[in-house]
Amino acid sequence: MDQSMRYDLISEPWVGILRLTDLDGGAYQQGAVGLQRLLAEADQIKTLSFGPPPALSALYRILYALTARVTGLDEAPHGPDEWMDRRLDILESGPDTEAVDTYFAKYRDRFDLFGSRPFLQDPRLPDECPKSAGVNKLVLGRPAGNNTVWWEHHFDGDPLPLPTAEAVGHLLMWNYYGPSGRCATRTVGKTSEANSSAGPLRSSLSYHPEGDTLWMSLLAGLTPPESHVRRGDDLCPWEEDDLPDPTVLVGSYAGPSSRLTGGWQHALLLVPDASHRFVIDAYITWGRRGKMPSTRDPYVIWQISQEGNPYPRPADSGRALWRDVDALLLKDPSGSTRIEPPAVFSTAADLEGADQLRVRALGFEQDGKTKDVQFVEASTPPLLGLMEHRRPEVARSIGDLRTAGVTYGQRLATAVKRAWATINDSKMADCAWSEHAAASYWPAAEEVFWRRLRAEDFDEAWTEFRRLAERTFDQVTAGYTTTSRGARAVEHARLDLYGGRRQKKSATAPDGRRPIATPSAD
Known part of the structure; x- marks a missing residue:
């Protein structure tokens, strides 16, 4: 394939970053990198500067899965204690650029946004859907179809192309935060439907540990897999040999990697212009029949209903982050609602330098079906050193x-x-x-x-x-x-x-x- 007709997420500078220019003084500059440089140079990067908050929340989960792969922390055959010892050694030694290069060389074609197996998309949709949805439908916040114009003047008759780097963020948001209900008709074999369930993070608020470098943030965001998990079974979507059958219901996930990058209910396909620098159309429809099993996401606060059913604490743009702090630090915070803190913090707090770990809250205030209200983002000062099992x-x-x-x-x-x-x-x-x-x-x-x-x-x-x-x-x-x-x-x-x-x-x-x-x- 002509390289000019690719949009290779491995090398294209699509992820915004703040790069450290003075490791002692804390000075930094803005820039953008592809996935390969991002992981290989993560110890030289302060933090990510990417998309709306829910897009960053989704990207973090992709990066956690990639970090686990290139560090070998996707397996813990000898238990969590040995896993945490290895993680500490990896934190001190820094990224293994050879491991990063080897991984991306193996899956290079899977990270082309517009290739024959486009990243996080389904190339079968033009044959299975009678029409596309339009680029306005892809962009959360733009009016589409017969919806009223409120904040921005966009019309389906004359849609504005979307820069490809921005389109990746909206692709991620659809996969994780997409609505339920009516969608474009898709016909697969004898199954023809036009409805979808909501994405796995819809209406939720997630909490991510962040350190002084992106490398520390990514390692702090990992959780140890169960001892029986093997990387050959616990696959991310881009690692699968074949595209999934959308009519077959998934019963369970094999481990952390498939949970982080699974649970999606929608299927999308981006349509680029001739230069591949802009997206001009998109197919958006159902990706699975039936509700996918819960991912038991380790970055959300789980509230327990009176019937004993767990559900993520909803994002609320009117609720300040300090009101959730004890639910992050305590196993049994006070209040009328039973709470399970994000599972990631129990192991993040044991990482060397955890006293400097902050918490970044990222989410999307939405209803459970189709209404989108407001993006939510907030950060705490260093906090995780104060967790209950430490102090x-x-x-x-x-x-x-x-x-x-x-x-x-x-x-x-x-x-x-x-x-x-x-x-x-x-x-x-x-x-x-x-x-x-x-x-x-x-x-x-x-x-x-x-x-x-x-x-x-x-x-x-x-x-x-x-x-x-x-x-x-x-x-x-x-x-x-x-x-x-x-x-x-x-x-x-x-x-x-x-x-x-x-x-x-x-x-x-x-x-x-x-x-x-x-x-x-x-």
Whole structure:
């Protein structure tokens, strides 16, 4: 094939990076590299600068699988302790460029975005789908079909080509975060359907450990495979000899590599222009009939329903990252919801230099079907050295700190809603005062949280959050206390800042004290 007609993800500079130029001073410069240089030079790269947050989240999972392959950490026949010892040696020795070159030489044709076996795509779609979906459908955020134009002026009659490097990010987002429901018709044998299940990460928020170099971040993001896993069985899609039969339901995954790069429900095919520098069309349809099994992704917080079913904590653009910190550090954080922390942190915290590991949260606020709301991204200061199994007292204190901040935030919301409802003779619900209070309290509470965490100052934290809630309540209600009716309503509602009115005598606790109602601090 004419090399000018390829888009080789191994060598094309499509992944944005921040490269370290001064290993001691921390200076860096922006650039872009292909996969081969990215892995071979990962100890010289500060971090990735790629696509929207969900595209980066998806790319991380691809890179974890590749890192495991080129380091031999895709197998742990002697158990997790030996695996972690090998990982430490690999961290100190740096990337093995020969292993990187050997791996990509073996699968070079599989990383051509527009080849006969295009990367993460299905070349059979033009024969199985009556028509393409259009490039606007590929780009999450562009209006497509009969949808209304809101943020950008794109029209199916005159679609703008998409730079190929950007198209890779949208391909990844479709595979991991794609919607359920109606899609293009695809006919495979006697099966003709036009619907799909949602991608494995849809609506979720994932948490990734990040160190001072990309090399440390990638190694910290690996989890040890079970001792029975063998790389010849635990294959990524580009390593399979044949394309999958989309009508056959997968029962399970062979190991971490197939879980990281599997679970996809959609099938896509990108259509380039003559130069292969732009994508001008795309096929998008179902990739599997029936729901794929859960990947039990190790980068999400798993919440357990009352029926005992685990589900990923949803991404919420209105929820600051500090409110999830104790769910990352503790095995059993306080709150009404049962939690399983991301599995990756239990082994990341045992890596040398873990005290400097930060957490980067990446996700996509969506509903479970088709509605996309907002990308979500946030980072913490160095955090993983404070995990419960390393510093249990500090981790528990951080949990108490988070609980205090959230409790008073929830009490404040109840108080201002009650005051507003009483003054306006309405039912308690979200209102102008609750929005004003939230906009004032939560950013200030976040500052208190991180300041106290950095200083490891957990004394009297409840008092500081209570004072913050009191000041916010007074600011929001200040203009309505000049009348006796307004003042009575405000002062009556103020009791909610302290847990509400005392319970009836029949609710007296066994020790004779009357309990104060406390809202859930999830």
